[in-house]
Amino acid sequence: MKKLTNRYxxxxxxxxxxxxxxxxxxxxxxxxxxxxxxxxxxxxGFKDRSFIIGTLASLRRxxxxxxxxxxxxxxxxxxxxxxxxxxxxLGSLIxxxxxxxxxxxxxxxxxxxxxxxxxxxxxxxxxxxxxITTATIAGVKNISPIYIKAGKNMGAKEFDLFRTILLPASLxxxxxxxxxxxxxxxxxxxxxxxLYVNLGLGQLLMMGRELNDMNQVIAVMLxxxxxxxxxxxxxxxxxxxAVRKRWGYEA
Amino acid sequence: MTSPSNGxxxxxxxxxxxxxxxxxxxxxxxxxxxxxxxKSGYGGKLIIDKVSKAxxxxxxxxxxxxxxxxxxxxxxxxxxxxxxxxxxxSTLLNIIAGLEKPDSGVVWSNIRAKGCKDxxxxxIFQEAAxxxxxxxxxxxxxxxxxxxxPKEQCNQLVIKYLELVNLLNFKESYIHQLSGGMKQRVAxxxxxxxxxxxxxxxEPFAALDIKTRKDMYQLLLNIWQATKKTILFITHNVxxxxxxxxxxxxxxxxxxxxxxxHKLNGQYxxxxxxxxxxxxKKRILQEFxxxxxxxxxxxxxxNEEVN
Numbered sequence: 330m331k332k333l334t335n336r337y338x339x340x341x342x343x344x345x346x347x348x349x350x351x352x353x354x355x356x357x358x359x360x361x362x363x364x365x366x367x368x369x370x371x372x373x374g375f376k377d378r379s380f381i382i383g384t385l386a387s388l389r390r391x392x393x394x395x396x397x398x399x400x401x402x403x404x405x406x407x408x409x410x411x412x413x414x415x416x417x418x419l420g421s422l423i424x425x426x427x428x429x430x431x432x433x434x435x436x437x438x439x440x441x442x443x444x445x446x447x448x449x450x451x452x453x454x455x456x457x458x459x460x461i462t463t464a465t466i467a468g469v470k471n472i473s474p475i476y477i478k479a480g481k482n483m484g485a486k487e488f489d490l491f492r493t494i495l496l497p498a499s500l501x502x503x504x505x506x507x508x509x510x511x512x513x514x515x516x517x518x519x520x521x522x523x524l525y526v527n528l529g530l531g532q533l534l535m536m537g538r539e540l541n542d543m544n545q546v547i548a549v550m551l552x553x554x555x556x557x558x559x560x561x562x563x564x565x566x567x568x569x570x571a572v573r574k575r576w577g578y579e580a
Numbered sequence: 581m582t583s584p585s586n587g588x589x590x591x592x593x594x595x596x597x598x599x600x601x602x603x604x605x606x607x608x609x610x611x612x613x614x615x616x617x618x619k620s621g622y623g624g625k626l627i628i629d630k631v632s633k634a635x636x637x638x639x640x641x642x643x644x645x646x647x648x649x650x651x652x653x654x655x656x657x658x659x660x661x662x663x664x665x666x667x668x669x670s671t672l673l674n675i676i677a678g679l680e681k682p683d684s685g686v687v688w689s690n691i692r693a694k695g696c697k698d699x700x701x702x703x704i705f706q707e708a709a710x711x712x713x714x715x716x717x718x719x720x721x722x723x724x725x726x727x728x729x730p731k732e733q734c735n736q737l738v739i740k741y742l743e744l745v746n747l748l749n750f751k752e753s754y755i756h757q758l759s760g761g762m763k764q765r766v767a768x769x770x771x772x773x774x775x776x777x778x779x780x781x782x783e784p785f786a787a788l789d790i791k792t793r794k795d796m797y798q799l800l801l802n803i804w805q806a807t808k809k810t811i812l813f814i815t816h817n818v819x820x821x822x823x824x825x826x827x828x829x830x831x832x833x834x835x836x837x838x839x840x841x842h843k844l845n846g847q848y849x850x851x852x853x854x855x856x857x858x859x860x861k862k863r864i865l866q867e868f869x870x871x872x873x874x875x876x877x878x879x880x881x882x883n884e885e886v887n
Contacts, residue, residue, distance in 0.1 A: 475705055475707060476709060476711060478674075478705075478709070479703070479709040480722075481679060482677055482678075483702070483723035483726060483771075483774065484727060484774075485726050489726050493722070493725075493726070497711070497713040497714075498711070498713065575712075575713060575754060576712050576713060576756070577754060577755065
């Protein structure tokens with residue numbers, strides 16, 4: 330409770346300081362906007378639906394790209410984790426590729442797909458894929474062999490093992506990978522949208538710059554923070570806690 | 581019975597026997613608590629015929645883990661295999677369970693039904709090996725669900741066996757909420773629900789405290805006497821073997837061979853104060869000491885290297 334009060338006080342005073350500094354008009358408004366202006370821009374943006382359309386466009390892209398990388402990443406991770414040969418070869422390739430910042434896939438992607446939706450989705454996919462795959466491989470390799478032994482002894486075939494043991498047993502690791510993959514994908518999306526793409530939050534941000542509209546820039550940044558927090562703190566953190574609790578890692 | 585193969589070929593032989601296979605659809609829970617639908621007199625016999633296995637360690641060094649193991653176990657018998665740790669007991673058990681292949685030799689046992697190979701022999705491990713992501717109920721139902729049992733029938737069987745091990749009240753619990761003894765009871769139920777003919781137990785009670793262990797002995801003996809399952813029980817605890825089994829086989833290490841056999845009378849419950857048992861215990865312990873001496877003479881610490 331005290332923690333909450335502290336936090337509340339902190340953010341209120343931060344807002345107050347912001348209002349006071351903005352009122353002092355030390356810098357021109359297009360460099361240092363007032364929170365009131367930002368608030369108005371936010372409301373306008375939602376009223377004329379431009380922010381809603383932008384947010385939905387961005388979420389749609391990340392939804393598709395991230396969804397595909399989730400499917401491929403988990404499947405690939407389990408297959409590679411189960412196979413020593415693949416792990417030594419493909420596994421090391423993936424570790425190598427992971428050092429590449431995901432936006433670096435953009436030039437390749439544009440050449441392959443052209444300046445369109447597919448290109449940005451590919452970049453998102455590559456951003457999340459490697460993190461998810463690596464985490465899944467680690468998860469599968471950490472599974473106690475006795476679970477697999479017990480499963481086989483009770484009659485599980487390879488596909489049963491995949492479904493009933495390998496996947497659930499590596500879930501704690503997979504969720505860590507999903508969380509990391511999400512933040513990579515989110516960054517890749519923003520970078521891509523800032524660079525060239527039509528519609529989306531990144532483009533709204535860029536538009537704010539071009540129109541010298543600092544209010545819009547800050548407003549969009551606030552939306553980005555809000556979405557980031559929603560997914561990271563609410564969705565992934567909750568999922569992680571639920572899994573850890575069920576597995577007995579945490580009381 | 582001898583193997584028709586040249587002894588080098590590894591195979592589990594499906595014996596064609598003119599008897600009814602188990603009818604898995606005929607399960608009634610309304611009968612006695614432990615009701616079994618045994619329709620044939622076959623099934624529980626286990627023959628281990630000259631089984632050998634070597635492991636390669638550190639490049640080219642080959643260590644003979646078990647050598648020429650010959651064991652014949654009658655249906656409904658409770659046989660204990662005792663020996664020092666690292667003598668290859670677990671390897672032998674894995675081979676019998678079909679999880680590892682022997683270098684030579686054959687394991688013979690009746691197979692419940694075609695296409696269902698190995699499932700008449702179920703393993704119970706020291707660490708219980710229950711799945712922490714499933715509830716107690718789901719753990720016990722695991723094998724049935726793999727076999728795509730109808731929901732209703734699966735439910736009946738799971739409840740029946742959870743009742744048998746007195747854990748029905750815990751069916752919605754997660755594994756980490758259970759004590760060590762309860763975990764082993766779940767493991768027992770999870771194996772029994774598949775109605776195996778043979779239970780292979782790999783030091784199942786080694787990690788339990790004395791009180792819990794004694795309860796588990798009683799439970800296991802009750803289940804054994806009610807179901808007449810064949811049990812091969814591995815332990816390094818001689819007293820445990822004396823309390824539980826019909827017959828004790830003593831295993832030596834490096835290489836693992838069966839050194840001696842001790843028959844026990846069929847009377848239960850047993851007391852360790854019994855002179856007869858005391859005598860057998862002394863003999864077995866003496867064999868362990870002899871084994872140890874030979875080991876020291878050979879200067880072999882192969883054991884540790886394997887581990």
